[in-house]
Amino acid sequence: MSGVSDSATRLLTGLTDATADRPDAVRVGDDALSRERLLGAATAVADRIAGAPAVAVDAQPRIETVVGAVGCLLAGVPLVPVPADAGPVERRHIVHDSGAALWLGDPRDEVDLPTAPVDAHAASGTAYREPPADATALIMYTSGTTGPPKGVVLSRSAVAADLDGLAAAWDWTPDDVLVHGLPLFHVHGLVLGVFGALRVGSRLRHTVRPKPEAYAAAAGSLYFGVPTVWSRVCNDADSARALRSARLLVSGSAPLPVPVFDRLAELAGQAPVERYGMSETLITISTRHDGERRPGWVGLALPGVETRLRGEGGALAPHDGQTIGQLEVAGTTLFDEYLHNPGKTAESITDDGWFRTGDVAVIDPGGFHRIVGRESVDLIKSGGYRIGAGEVEQALLGHPQVREAAVVGLPDADLGQRVVAFVVGEVTSPEAVMDFVAQSLSVHKRPREVRVIDQLPLNAMGKVQKKQLMELG
CATH class of the missing domain: 3.40.50.12780 (ANL, N-terminal domain)
Known part of the structure; x- marks a missing residue:
């Protein structure tokens, strides 16, 4: 695109590789953009947000999310990806805590910021200088064990170093076609799954789900x-x-x-x-x-x-x-x-x-x-032993009647903590499952209790929410 220098996208070096451009270089569902059109639309976003202290992006699984996120990187404005499934309280906390000055996406009642929709068909030829390597690229919010989510500040150099390390480990090249349907507000789906493709220069196919x-x-x-x-x-x-x-x-x-x-x-x-x-x-x-x-x-x-x-x-x-x-x-x-x-x-x-x-x-x-x-939920200290929950879970999954398993340590007056397994499946005898584990692991790692439940509580990335299981007592 005329008027846009390669230096404007040094973090996303593959975005300006016109020699390998395709009409569907980046696809989200049924919507696709070439690298040239993505760069033009993202630059139009950058024109609108340049100089802002931070910008919150409603990270829905849409091509507009990609355009808005790239626009933030072009302008050197910290990107705050807001989970698409966030509740009103969490969304309000992220927006206020991050200091975002603008909301990119559809209006939300609980977001009291100026709102700007993203136009994936807009175009601008403005040239932006590459921000310093230590400038903030993203503020990603992660939940802890207590309190509201914390804002994790990530620099452009950290993102670049990580993507380059993964490209080497996976032999990731412009010839690849990356496919995933992961959320666009986590490291996996956004940093690796979008910025990685745009840095390496590979094509991206996001399947929405x-x-x-x-x-x-x-x-x-x-x-x-x-x-x-x-x-x-x-x-x-x-x-x-x-x-x-x-x-x-x-x-x-x-x-x-x-x-x-x-x-x-x-x-x-x-x-x-x-x-x-x-x-x-x-x-x-x-x-x-x-x-x-x-x-x-x-x-x-x-x-x-x-x-x-x-x-x-x-x-x-x-x-x-x-x-x-x-x-x-x-x-x-x-x-x-x-x-x-x-x-x-x-x-x-x-x-x-x-x-x-x-x-x-x-x-x-x-x-x-x-x-x-x-350490807080997966390292169980029982009877003087240190037991890793994952090892017990893998043993449980070897039982033909167990489809899913999660192991936690619950308070025990005698042992300090006792090993308790929550399993999903057609389990006819919890005692038989306990004995099965004892056949492959040390006896002290054997669950003292097996509870059969309909489903394990999972977050958006498929992680078991063990705190919820521990609250069952």
């Missing part, structure tokens, strides 16, 4: 999904087999159950790639495209990222493939701060600059990582 039949019809080479998505794909054998032509299937945002891993490998002809990250660190660990794909493990630290384990007594824990420790991360992909919360920021960073993830993990001598889960 991650339905198996939509994935099968998209004819992609690279697919993103969360465990719930892959489980549903495996339940639709024809759709799963249609993915045999894909180059890479990536799973993240929650642990992929081993039975789903194995079934996907059988039907789609390849084992999935797993990865680990969070809003504060972006993606830090992943299986490589040309490396080992080990069920239940998420691979190696990305270039520019370091990891270590902190033991129960505070000393560093060994990387022996067995010892569970608190996972700490350092490197180029880390966030800058929690917005307006210096106390929480300081609490999350060690004296030597490592981020305390709040997750517990195991690292083997070769650097492979297994994520046990959140």
Whole structure:
């Protein structure tokens, strides 16, 4: 597009690659844009918002969300993606806490900001200077254990470093066609699933919803999904087999159950790639495209990222493939701060600059990582033992009558915490399920109680909301 310099989109370097442009370079549902038209429409957004302290985007699964988000990056205005399914209280908190000066999207009663719709057919040729690498790219809101969601401030350099590390790990190139239907307000769906494609230069097919039949019809080479998505794909054998032509299937945002891993490998002809990250660190660990794909493990630290384990007594824990420790991360992909919360920021960073993830993990001598889960809900201290909930859940999923499982530690006067399993399936004998686990794991890891429920509480990314299970007592 005349009048727009390549330097305007240095973070999204693939956006200006006219040699590989296509009319449907970016597609969301039935709406598609070439890179040139996307750049023109996003620049028109940038013209409108330039100089704003931050802009909130109603992150619906629509092409307008992509245009608005790219417009923020062009203008150097911090992007605040607001979950499409947020309730009025959460939406109001995000908008006010972020300091957003404008709302991009349809009007909302609880949003008392100037509102501007995004026109995907607009065009502008204004040239914008590339903002400094340390300038804020996004403010993403993440829920904690207490209080309202916290604003995670992410720099442009952190986003670029992460996407480059993933491109290397996955051999992600402009020749790829990325397919996913993940929410456009999380790291997985927005940063990887949109900005990643626009940095690498690959085509993007967003299916609006991650339905198996939509994935099968998209004819992609690279697919993103969360465990719930892959489980549903495996339940639709024809759709799963249609993915045999894909180059890479990536799973993240929650642990992929081993039975789903194995079934996907059988039907789609390849084992999935797993990865680990969070809003504060972006993606830090992943299986490589040309490396080992080990069920239940998420691979190696990305270039520019370091990891270590902190033991129960505070000393560093060994990387022996067995010892569970608190996972700490350092490197180029880390966030800058929690917005307006210096106390929480300081609490999350060690004296030597490592981020305390709040997750517990195991690292083997070769650097492979297994994520046990959140320390607050997935590390169970029972009878003097430290038990990882994920290991018990994987054992439970090996039982033919168990379709889904979540394990928590509930207060126990004798043990401190007792292992309690919530399962979904046609379980005829909870006692038999408990005995089944004891056949494959140490007896102290055996659930003391198995509760059969209709469904597990999940969030938008397919993560089990264990706090809700623990409240059942």
